[in-house]
Amino acid sequence: MSPVPRVAVLLTGSELLDGRVHDCNGATVASSLAARGARVTHVLTVPDDARQIVAALRFSLDQDLSLLVVSGGLGTTHDDLTTAAVAEAVGRDLAEDAQALAWIEERTRAICRSRRLAFAPAFAQMRRQALLPAGSRPLPPAGAAPGFALVVGDTTVVVLPGVPAELEPMWAALVDDLQQQGFFPSLRTRTVRIFGAGEIQVAPVVASSAHGLLDVGVTAAAGEVTVCLRHAGGEEAEAQANRLVAGLAEQLPVFSTDGRTVDELVADRLRALDATVAAAESCTGGLLGARLTALAGSSDYFVGGVVSYANEVKQSLLQVSAATIAAHGAVSEEVALDMARGVVAVTGATFGMATTGIAGPGGGTPDKPVGLVYVAVAGPDMRRAERHLFRGDRETVRVQSVTAALHLLLQAMGT
């Protein structure tokens, strides 16, 4: 087994720091490295500023890395400064690389043909991309700009273009190479998902189970807690992982020990039962349907639903009685149950789900505060409702409502 390699990512581009572009290269590169068992020491984003790029390179080269992946700033405009910054940071001269130049000439001819531009002036501008730090190995371009790799001490520095459509195929090819060279350690991952307990309840369970050979990560989001265990294999590490997973499953409301999300479990269970589902939504406004249809192939089990934001729509399309709304209010267990039954009646689905609540920021009362949400499920010979009081802003309350409704359905379907 290889030792765990330390790796890092350096992204250059002012547009990544001022909100114009939401970076995805950092996530692409870091998560593919982490998934293969490398230890990502950092992801660092800096603007198109030579001083900042050099400082970021020096910091990165100081972290005992096996691999540093740099992206962005390889083009031909005034703000493409990365290659020169790498040369400066590692104290090497720039020299024109014959292989890189040949690739650039070929690409420039293709671009000039398709855009009907004169070759000579375009090539004069493009050829500066063949200037690489001395000792670099050029990497074949996916678009116009070649990348390059060079070895600095114990660190391999790989420099790629920032355009995701160019970076992604070049990066995929590099990862394959690294894999074949045995760069990555063998690694096992277990993911445990919990609904109905907070991080505060998870921490003591983790602490009480030996986990010295495991890398344990705990994350809370949208009402769920996820525990990720990773280890390098071996009998004792496997045993620690098994004991920790068993301990979590015993003491906490664990709903998944194989990594599947509640969305995937609901989809799998509906398919196994050959059942369908429909959604009746008030405070979530369509978010539950959107989430039920986010997975490809959801038409196998999702038939549709009703968004009954106004009480009149609850009555006309879901057959909720005016008397029930008058007696209990639209945000009530009774209305949630009637909505779930109503959407089964009008769509013919096996299961009906419902949400009704106060997402805020307005609309709360002392009796029915912002964050009060009822979710309900109706199915063959069953109906069930749950009351929740969620914290957070409008979006957070809505997302938690959807998650709670999915869990109620999953529980209602049994296993």
Place this chain on the structure above:
Amino acid sequence: MSPVPRVAVLLTGSELLDGRVHDCNGATVASSLAARGARVTHVLTVPDDARQIVAALRFSLDQDLSLLVVSGGLGTTHDDLTTAAVAEAVGRDLAEDAQALAWIEERTRAICRSRRLAFAPAFAQMRRQALLPAGSRPLPPAGAAPGFALVVGDTTVVVLPGVPAELEPMWAALVDDLQQQGFFPSLRTRTVRIFGAGEIQVAPVVASSAHGLLDVGVTAAAGEVTVCLRHAGGEEAEAQANRLVAGLAEQLPVFSTDGRTVDELVADRLRALDATVAAAESCTGGLLGARLTALAGSSDYFVGGVVSYANEVKQSLLQVSAATIAAHGAVSEEVALDMARGVVAVTGATFGMATTGIAGPGGGTPDKPVGLVYVAVAGPDMRRAERHLFRGDRETVRVQSVTAALHLLLQAMGT
């Protein structure tokens, strides 16, 4: 005018580097600082590893910053290491802060009440969050963990929790404080929004208008192009901004010159007309309703709708005829128009919107490929449909469909 402050963001959390969580705090903090005219020197993400956090803090404190914002690692589990790392990096001891402790006690009591846990053991675990580096000012928590601020040389270091629902309100309060203290340079911003033209058409319009005194950012997302102009004030800069905005409005399909989004414009127009709207959704599965209800107060104009994923639901709940579906297919202009009319009929809304299309990845044919989407609007004495062929994955196609439907409604309502 204040000089331009140098600022940076440090994110801690292993989950941000291994693909478990897609960070949004970095974008939230960096873009709000950049929008106010600060210079963001870097965004640095490191795992829950004390050595890495200390190295990242030292690197950041070396960049002549006015402000360093740190997020994550303030909780109570074994991998919450940020506070201790800050203390180590700046050479200060940890001491229990009375104000922080009072806040934590209050929050712990609330959590224990709602989760029915014993207070004493929970508080014993939570109170370590009151240990702050000497000289820190505690910041009131939005969730369980207080933040803190401390001054190190010329740099103010602000440390906030990593959970976005906690960070966002705490960060919003801090930005307000900084604004009032005159931390940001004075800066004027104009935002122009375009729907129906690409970046390639926007670039020459920008190039043809003098903009030497403006900072111009162009971003494309979800079928819209946004042009942001920023300048430091002054008559000539104002004139450049006005001429560029006028040029864009003259030559391109600009729908907003005051920063309002299509969502806000639709909401404002519906309120002005005292009109209501309902949504009939197929491929978007509820996403259109979710977006129409994302703004607080949407019950003023949104009554609800029908998610008609299955053809049977299009017929039973939206009165789309089986003959129309058989003749033209569910993904057709005719069905989109019938869905829009149907949702008006069943809800009584003033306007009905509809989406039907093939979001992919499966389900495409040569005649009706993945990405083919019809959007429609029906209103008093009008109905209109549009055919779109969107590129991108399932989620991208669905989001673009919603945006296109909103623009069609906005146009249908006139101004």
